[in-house]
Each structure stands twice: as C-alpha cells, then as structure tokens.
Amino acid sequence: MDKQDQGQKRQDIRHRLRYIKSLPTLPPIASMLNKMVEDEEMTASRLGSVIEKDQVLTSKLLKMVNSSFFGFPQRIGAVSNAIVLLGFNVIKTLIVTSSIFDVMQSSDVGLWEHSLGCATAAGIFAKRHGLKNPEEVSTAGLIHDLGKVVIRAEFTKEYEEIQNMVKERGISMREAELECLGVAHPEIGGWLIKQWNLPDRLILPVIYHHNPEDATDFRDIAAIVHFSDILIRAVGFGSGGDKWVPPLDHKAWERIKMGKGEMKEVLNELDEKIIELKDFTLRMQQTKGGAGE
C-alpha cells in the first residue's frame, strides 16, 4: 500500500468508527452522567443513585470494581462508594466499556484475560511508584487494547487478513494492522474513547502504549501500561493476538525501572492475582451462561 492509499484508508476507518454498528455505542446513561458531573453541586451519592436505577449495569459495575485487579480488601457494595473510592473517571470508563467487555468475554476470552492481566500489573506498578490514582492506571491497562476489539467486531474481513498475516509471516499483530489498515489498534482505540469523552489521562496511555515517550502528557501512566503489557505477555497469561513480547521503550523503562529483587516481588504478587483473575473470569462466564444475559 503506498502512502496515499494508506492515508485514504485511515480516513475511511476513522469515518466508519463514527458510525460504528457492530459495537454497542455509548449507553445513554453515560452521556446523562457526563452532564451531571458538570454540575458542581453533584455528589457521589446522587450520581450513584442514578446509576443504580439500572440494575444490570449496577451488578456488572460492582462485579468489576470488586475484582482482584483493583485489589480492595473489602467488598464495595454500593455504586456511590465505588465512585468515592475509584473516582468518577474509572466508574465512567467501566460504564462505557461494559458492553465492550461483554463482546470480549464472549468472542475473545484470550484478549479479555490479557486486558485484565495488564490492568492488574498496571495497578501493581502504579502503587509501587506511588501514583496518585492507581485505579485509574489499572483502568488504562484494562482498555489499552480496545482497538483490537473494534477491529475484530467492525472490520471482520481485514481482521481475518491480519490474523493470516500474523500466522503466515510471523509478524506482530500491530505490524499486520498497519500494513492492512494503515493504522493500528492503539490509535483506533484512542479514537473511539475520545468519542466517549474519556479524559486524556486514559486516552493518551491507550494511544501511546507501544511508544509512551511520544505522548504529550501522562508519560508515567503510558510507561506503566507499556511495561504491564510487556510483562503480562512475558508471563504468558491471556492472549494479545500474537504470542510475542513487544519491544521495550528504554526511555519509558528509565521512568519505572526496578531491580531484580523488586521485580521478583512483582512476579510473586502477579502470580497470586492471576489465580484470582482466573477465578474471576470463570465466574463471569458462568454468570453469563447462567443468567442468559
């Protein structure tokens, strides 16, 4: 594909994303919540009570916030508590992405596990580096590969081609995406969550999770998501579409690097959490089958 073709294709994709059909778009409640938070007198309990009117969403939300990657020692039983503990950005992201997670759970368990694993690792690093909102960093990890879900659901023909390229030529998914679509999953995911009005501290780490130093801001979060993606692939939990550990950005590594001893501690911590995650994904899949959602 020459440069002009590639630019054209990129434009086409961007256009198609605006009228996306096979992926659930922003639930109406999310735009309502957006307006509500602009109100300065809004409280967590009032916001919580609006969300709690939707029972299915509430139960999904509470399952997510109580899962092991956020790692709260006590059960969070009310949405308003979740808003206070996790912050509105995280809750909003979970709301707007909950339907995408449904798609992931049923169509691509490997990618779902990879995303949960990346969120878990990102949470561990964010806490160790003393970042202010570790839950938000986990959330960035959770949605970092959203673009792959979009490609799979919306560009089925191209997705098949990409998979064949990975298999036959042994190139990474990202390389195949660039060749086939002229744009890769980080950018596609970024476009989509921009449409959802999520904050830059979530958008930038998604767009730059392969090249965190190119981000105009929030490079520390981007660096953590970048290395978490590498680590979770390195230990072989879940599947990111190809089997390879992606290249490391050394400048990003300088921001978050740790010695052998600390890294060993991280591996042990991650192991424990992966056991809980396996339990979590099994439970989620069973509830899904059981309740016929």
Place this chain on the structure above:
Amino acid sequence: MQSIPISLAAPEMILAKAVKTEDGKILCGPGVELTAELISRLSKSGVHVVVVKGHPVQMPGEKSLAEMIKELEERFAKVKDDPVLRALMRLIAEHIIEEAKT
C-alpha cells in the same frame, strides 16, 4: 504447588494458598487438608479454583517444565537482543523453576 479447578479437588490434598471468596474474605487458610465436606462447602461458596501442595492432578494439556521454558523463549524471540528484556526472561525462567519446586 498446583492450581486446580474445584471439581478436581479431592480429600487429603493440602491447600498451598488461602481460599478466598469473591469479596476477598478468607474461607480457609493454607496448610489445611481438604475433606469431601470442605470441598463441597467451598464449591457452594462459589469457589472455582484452589491452589494445593505438590502436583496431585495430571491436567489435560498440562505443560512440562521444559515446555514452559521453551514457550517462554518463543515469546521472547523477537526481543532477544534487548538486554533488559533478556534479563526479564531469565528472571521469569527462574521464577517458573522455583514455583515448580514448591
């Protein structure tokens, strides 16, 4: 140490790690010997996976240590010239070997 689905747990196996509920409450500490009654209670509480000592169950598709190391090396095939990632690979290999011993 082996992580197994609760359906394959059997009496006399010994827990290597605490069993927790969905809310993170500890149901059973490490070192406890499983009984039929305990397994049924854990299962009713919604527990899906337990971690037991030794390696009591031969799981279908289970990998040997050599296979796990080989797969680890394959995952790192494209980045093996990176010294930081090479060190990470060695560390994970050590970790896998240590875990297999316990």
